Structure formats: C-alpha cells, structure tokens
Amino acid sequence: MAILLLADHDGSHLSDQTAKTLTAATKIGGDVHVLVAGAGAKAAADQAAKLSGVAKVLVAEDTSLANNLAEPLAALIVSLAGSYDTILAAATSVGKNVLPRVAALLDVVQVSEITEVVSSDTFKRPIYAGNAIQTVQTSEAKKVITVRTASFASASEGGSASVETIAAVANPGLSTFVADALSSSDRPELTSAKIIISGGRALGSAEKFKEVILPVADKLGAAVGASRAAVDAGYAPNDWQVGQTGKVVAPDLYIACGISGAIQHLAGMKDSKVIVAINKDEEAPIFQVADYGLVADLFEALPEMERAS
Amino acid sequence: MKILVTVKRVVDYNVKIRVKADGSGVELANVKMSMNPFDEISVEEALRLKEAGKADEVVVVSVGPAKAEETLRTALAMGADRAILVETEDQVEPLAVAKIVKGVAEVEQPGLIIVGKQAIDDDSNQTGQMLSALLGWAQGTFASKVEIGDGKAPESTARVTREVDGGLQTIDIKLPAVVTTDLRLNEPRYASLPNIMKAKKKPLDKKSPADFGVDTTARLKVLKTEEPEGRKAGIKVKSVAELVEKLKVEAGVL
Numbered sequence: 001m002a003i004l005l006l007a008d009h010d011g012s013h014l015s016d017q018t019a020k021t022l023t024a025a026t027k028i029g030g031d032v033h034v035l036v037a038g039a040g041a042k043a044a045a046d047q048a049a050k051l052s053g054v055a056k057v058l059v060a061e062d063t064s065l066a067n068n069l070a071e072p073l074a075a076l077i078v079s080l081a082g083s084y085d086t087i088l089a090a091a092t093s094v095g096k097n098v099l100p101r102v103a104a105l106l107d108v109v110q111v112s113e114i115t116e117v118v119s120s121d122t123f124k125r126p127i128y129a130g131n132a133i134q135t136v137q138t139s140e141a142k143k144v145i146t147v148r149t150a151s152f153a154s155a156s157e158g159g160s161a162s163v164e165t166i167a168a169v170a171n172p173g174l175s176t177f178v179a180d181a182l183s184s185s186d187r188p189e190l191t192s193a194k195i196i197i198s199g200g201r202a203l204g205s206a207e208k209f210k211e212v213i214l215p216v217a218d219k220l221g222a223a224v225g226a227s228r229a230a231v232d233a234g235y236a237p238n239d240w241q242v243g244q245t246g247k248v249v250a251p252d253l254y255i256a257c258g259i260s261g262a263i264q265h266l267a268g269m270k271d272s273k274v275i276v277a278i279n280k281d282e283e284a285p286i287f288q289v290a291d292y293g294l295v296a297d298l299f300e301a302l303p304e305m306e307r308a309s
Numbered sequence: 310m311k312i313l314v315t316v317k318r319v320v321d322y323n324v325k326i327r328v329k330a331d332g333s334g335v336e337l338a339n340v341k342m343s344m345n346p347f348d349e350i351s352v353e354e355a356l357r358l359k360e361a362g363k364a365d366e367v368v369v370v371s372v373g374p375a376k377a378e379e380t381l382r383t384a385l386a387m388g389a390d391r392a393i394l395v396e397t398e399d400q401v402e403p404l405a406v407a408k409i410v411k412g413v414a415e416v417e418q419p420g421l422i423i424v425g426k427q428a429i430d431d432d433s434n435q436t437g438q439m440l441s442a443l444l445g446w447a448q449g450t451f452a453s454k455v456e457i458g459d460g461k462a463p464e465s466t467a468r469v470t471r472e473v474d475g476g477l478q479t480i481d482i483k484l485p486a487v488v489t490t491d492l493r494l495n496e497p498r499y500a501s502l503p504n505i506m507k508a509k510k511k512p513l514d515k516k517s518p519a520d521f522g523v524d525t526t527a528r529l530k531v532l533k534t535e536e537p538e539g540r541k542a543g544i545k546v547k548s549v550a551e552l553v554e555k556l557k558v559e560a561g562v563l
C-alpha cells in the first residue's frame with residue numbers, strides 16, 4: 001500500500017525537510033503521496049511534484065488549514081488514512097504537533113524521530129538524548145512515523161508527479177490562530193545549513209551575542225544556533241536552540257562557542273561532520289566530541305576568526 | 310476549575326546512562342531517578358494558575374511503579390493538592406499512558422490538563438497530543454506562555470504561546486484542553502522542608518491500569534538497544550590562524 005507524507009511548507013515554499021523525509025519514505029517503500037495542506041498551498045504543491053520519488057501530490061486548501069492548527073490538520077489526515085498503511089512527517093514543530101494526534105485517533109502507537117529505516121517495519125530511533133539507540137519493530141495496522149531529518153539526505157528533483165486537489169474536512173473548531181512572531185533572517189535555516197555557529201551562556205548578553213557571533217556567521221554564510229542556557233537567558237531566540245529538546249542538526253561544520261557540552265546539547269549536534277569547539281576551559285566536555293578544539297577566550301578568538309576566514 | 314498534571318519518574322537528567330552489554334536495554338539499577346524536568350514545569354504552571362485564582366485544585370497523576378510515589382510526593386511538596394498513582398511495573402507506551410490519563414480525566418473532570426512536552430527517557434513527545442485526541446479536546450503544545458481568561462466558565466478559552474521552528478505562535482484553545490509545556494514557560498520552585506513534611510500527609514490514591522480498562526502490553530517491539538557510534542576527541546589547535554587553516558585545507562569545510 002501507499003505512504004502518505006505530510007509536507008512542511010510556509011505557503012509559498014516547500015521546506016527542505018520534506019525532501020529529507022521523502023528519502024526515508026522511499027527506503028520504507030511503496031507509492032509516496034505528498035499531502036500539502038494550507039490556505040494557499042499550490043506553489044508548495046508544485047515544488048513537491050518535482051521531487052523525484054513522489055507518485056502523487058494531494059493539495060487541500062482551506063482557511064482552517066492556514067496555520068497548521070493540530071485539530072483540523074489531524075482530521076484531514078485521518079480522513080485520508082484509509083488508503084495508506086504508513087503516514088510520515090518530518091519531526092518539525094508541525095509534525096510533532098499533529099502526528100501523535102493522528103496516531104491516537106487511529107488507535108496506533110507512533111514511532112518518533114526515526115534515524116534509520118532498517119526494513120519497512122523496523123526502525124532505529126535515539127532515546128535518552130541519543131545516548132542509546134533502539135531498534136523497534138511495529139506491527140500496527142497503520143505505521144505513524146516522524147523522521148529526524150538530520151539523518152537523511154534530501155531527495156533530488158526530477159520528478160513530475162500529478163497534483164490532485166482534495167477537499168478539506170470540517171474544522172473541529174477547537175482552536176483559533178491569534179498571531180505568529182516568526183524570526184525573519186537572511187541567514188540559512190538551522191536544519192538545512194552547511195555551517196552552523198552556536199553560542200552559549202558565555203556570551204553574557206543579547207548584545208554580545210549579536211556583536212560577536214553574527215559577524216562570523218555572516219562571513220561564513222552560516223546559520224546561528226544557541227545552547228539552552230543562552231536561550232533561557234534571552235541572548236538568542238527559542239528557535240535557535242540546538243539539542244535534545246531543541247533542533248537536531250548535522251551540518252558539515254558546527255562551531256560551538258562558549259558552550260560546555262552538556263549531553264542535552266550534544267544530542268542536537270554530535271552527528272555534524274566536523275565539530276569545532278572554542279572554550280576557555282580546556283576540561284570542557286565539548287572538547288571530547290570536537291575534531292578541532294581551541295582553548296581560548298571567545299571574545300578574542302571570534303573577531304580574529306572573522307578577519308582570518 | 311481543576312487542573313490535572315501528569316508526572317513521570319525518569320532517570321535524572323544529570324545521569325549519563327549506560328546501555329546493557331547484551332543489548333536488552335538501559336541499565337536502571339541504582340541510577341538516580343527524578344521527576345521529568347518538563348513535568349516540574351507543568352506542576353509549577355498549575356500552581357501559579359491556582360495562586361492567580363484561575364484554578365482551585367491541582368491533582369497530579371503518574372503511571373508507573375510503586376516508587377513513582379516519591380515523584381508524586383515531590384509534586385505534592387511543591388504544592389499540588391492530591392495525587393493519583395496508577396501502578397504498573399510495565400514500561401507503558403505513550404498511547405497507553407494517554408488512555409489511562411483519559412480515564413482519570415473522565416473521573417476528575419479537569420478544566421485543563423498540563424503534560425510535559427517530552428519525557429527525557431523515551432524522547433517520544435507524544436503523550437499530550439494523544440491524550441487531547443482521545444478526549445476530543447484542543448491541544449496547545451510546546452507552551453512558553455499560558456493565559457486563562459476568567460478561568461471558571463466551561464466555555465472559556467486559554468491563550469497559549471507556542472515555541473515553533475520559526476519562532477513563536479499564539480493560539481486560543483477552547484477549554485477543557487491539554488497544554489504541553491516547553492522549557493521557557495517558567496522556572497519551577499523547590500519544595501521547602503516544611504512542605505516536604507506536609508506532603509507526606511496529602512492524599513495519594515492508588516489505582517491500576519485495569520481500573521481504567523487499559524491494557525499496557527507494549528505494542529512496539531524493541532529488538533535491541535545499542536550504544537550510539539562514539540565520536541573521538543580530535544586535536545587541539547594553538548591559534549585561530551591554525552584553526553582556519555585546518556578547516557580550509559585538512560577538513561575542507563571552509
């Protein structure tokens with residue numbers, strides 16, 4: 001039977017996370033249908049149709065689907081579930097919000113944040129902040145799965161799937177959208193960036209974070225991340241948090257500045273290809289996972305790095 | 310309004326867990342256990358809502374072994390009024406936990422259920438969303454702010470600010486509802502010694518999954534549990550110049 005993949009998009013643009021989730025779907029095997037739901041979703045649907053490996057794109061457009069509210073989106077997915085034996089989404093804030101709701105409505109368990117497809121019913125997933133990896137097998141009538149996109153490459157373009165419009169279902173009317181406060185930036189997105197530079201508690205203030213981290217980020221074309229301590233203290237916005245309970249990233253280069261390397265932080269970045277740590281404490285645990293460690297004061301090292309690179 | 314809060318007993322977040330050599334799981338003997346950190350945030354939020362006059366009772370519930378009574382006593386010491394332990398030695402999956410808590414909610418009739426975003430042992434991030442689905446209620450997940458209007462009328466709503474991938478989203482949800490808590494919602498209080506003493510006398514009811522007609526047999530089969538691939542420490546560089554040189558030439562990432 002076929003696989004239903006919930007697309008991540010912002011109306012005009014399909015997220016790269018969808019292309020990564022598609023790679024996991026292809027490994028599971030079966031016709032992949034991508035569901036693009038929103039108020040204006042046509043542009044994103046056309047982009048999804050071009051991904052290689054997509055058999056069909058379903059577009060559902062309705063005002064109730066405009067802001068990814070969990071209840072109408074889950075109701076839509078459940079209405080389609082009869083034709084699919086696997087329902088997949090990226091483990092983004094949308095996927096994590098809606099898929100467990102779908103699973104419960106279908107009375108099946110969910111497999112969260114898979115990092116590997118072993119076979120069509122067997123998956124690997126990290127537990128305990130990635131300190132253990134479980135291999136789990138599901139025999140549920142419907143497999144409901146979220147995918148940790150940092151573990152999968154993006155599917156390529158070259159497809160030409162058909163795009164079919166489907167009807168939205170009645171809005172359960174349990175929640176209403178009030179406002180978005182989204183951080184806009186010209187920098188790359190954390191989850192698709194090739195280079196990430198992250199700052200920790202050592203930065204000391206939002207001003208210093210901006211003054212010291214951002215120029216290096218701009219010079220390198222890097223995305224910016226942060227530790228929980230930096231976010232809690234208000235030096236960086238919440239959507240920059242990397243870690244067990246923030247974003248999980250695997251760029252080519254991750255530069256951790258003034259971050260001690262708590263297991264919860266490592267959980268979000270230890271699969272990066274090359275890790276650099278800049279910390280003034282040579283005993284900091286971050287050095288145990290760093291390919292290149294520099295014991296230095298970041299307030300001196302980073303301006304120098306900006307000039308040198 | 311009554312608030313129901315779920316609390317899970319998990320390995321303390323400071324413990325570096327060890328995987329059993331035979332691949333059968335994680336070593337849990339003689340390991341420090343604590344309340345799941347997100348659940349501390351949930352208890353704190355419920356107490357603040359009560360202190361603000363938006364709620365009149367805070368009931369905490371845990372599904373787990375007899376020892377989970379300690380975790381519930383901690384919540385009582387923080388200030389919760391009553392506790393319910395649904396006792397089982399099984400490792401209960403999020404769907405079954407959600408079904409049990411639904412059963413508790415049908416008895417208790419809370420106006421709000423506060424659940425942690427994620428348990429730091431299984432890292433599932435499912436239970437609150439599943440519970441909300443089973444009850445047919447609204448969900449406000451990953452909350453960094455919760456505001457309740459008049460808080461009394463059943464048709465009232467809660468305004469929830471959510472931490473999402475691109476920043477923040479604010480939604481209104483109809484009560485009763487399920488809210489799941491994120492890190493920035495509040496900073497949980499510590500229980501004072503007198504309150505720890507008082508908590509010993511607060512009511513704690515014991516139930517079983519069968520009381521709610523829920524089968525806790527695992528539906529996912531865990532074939533094995535292994536250590537992740539390790540990462541070795543690399544080298545220390547002496548200067549920024551050396552670092553940039555290595556990144557360009559040796560690693561080829563700049």
Ligand SMILES: Cc1cc2nc3c(=O)[nH]c(=O)nc-3n(C[C@H](O)[C@H](O)[C@H](O)COP(=O)(O)OP(=O)(O)OC[C@H]3O[C@@H](n4cnc5c(N)ncnc54)[C@H](O)[C@@H]3O)c2cc1C
Pocket residue numbers: 199200201202226227228229230241242243244245246247257258259260261262263264265268278279280281284296297298299322346347429
């Ligand atoms: C439930 C839960 C979930 C969590 N989730 C996450 C998560 O997703 N992500 C996350 O990051 N954390 C998470 N944490 C928090 C984590 O445990 C750590 O507290 C946090 O990562 C520490 O942040 P930090 O490294 O910036 O701060 P610290 O641990 O305080 O480290 C600061 C470092 O900066 C160095 N330093 C100081 N001054 C300088 C200077 N001038 N130059 C160079 N170096 C300097 C110090 O030597 C130190 O190593 C979570 C915790 C819990 C309980």
Ligand SMILES: Nc1ncnc2c1ncn2[C@@H]1O[C@H](COP(=O)(O)O)[C@@H](O)[C@H]1O
Pocket residue numbers: 315316317318345347348370371372373401403406423424425426427428429431432433434435436437
């Ligand atoms: N056994 C349990 N007992 C009580 N609450 C639980 C239990 N399991 C999960 N929860 C709640 O659900 C949240 C999310 O857990 P999970 O879905 O497992 O990541 C936790 O923070 C708890 O609030």
